[in-house]
Amino acid sequence: MTRIRPPKWFWIITIGAIVWNGFGVAAYLSELSMTDEAFAALSDAEQSLYESRPMWVSVAFAVSVGAGLIGSILLALRHSYATAILGISAVAVVLQMIHLFVISDALNLMGARIAILPIAILIIAVSLVWVSITAQRRDWI
Numbered sequence: 001m002t003r004i005r006p007p008k009w010f011w012i013i014t015i016g017a018i019v020w021n022g023f024g025v026a027a028y029l030s031e032l033s034m035t036d037e038a039f040a041a042l043s044d045a046e047q048s049l050y051e052s053r054p055m056w057v058s059v060a061f062a063v064s065v066g067a068g069l070i071g072s073i074l075l076a077l078r079h080s081y082a083t084a085i086l087g088i089s090a091v092a093v094v095l096q097m098i099h100l101f102v103i104s105d106a107l108n109l110m111g112a113r114i115a116i117l118p119i120a121i122l123i124i125a126v127s128l129v130w131v132s133i134t135a136q137r138r139d140w141i
Helices: 008-032 036-040 044-052 055-076 081-103 106-110 112-137
Strands: none
Touching: 008 055, 008 112, 044 106, 055 081, 055 112, 081 106, 081 112, 106 112
16 A cells, blocks of 8 residues: 655644653653652642552553653654554543543642643644544555
């Protein structure tokens, strides 16, 4: 099967996705290696949220950013596995959001302002799945 050359917007989105998910991996690693001093500098509400967060949420964070980066790289390499890997990332993001918005007390502790970035993360994760599905349907990957 011959693949069709994708338009420029596909490459812009793909490179942006690699950078975005690279920042996500950096955020995860930063959180993983947080020192006691850095933890102490957090507000009481933030400390409470970190301490009460179940392990599965941390695993979902790792999976979401790791799969997001790998899926974005596969998308840039025009590999069809990108869709499945980005789908895994999106599911992991949804799990994190269920914890944040439904299970935890984050909105009450931190206020509605903390919802902006998580909602953007969810929109981007789902959009990347859509881009990869579109790319497959148009024989770009």
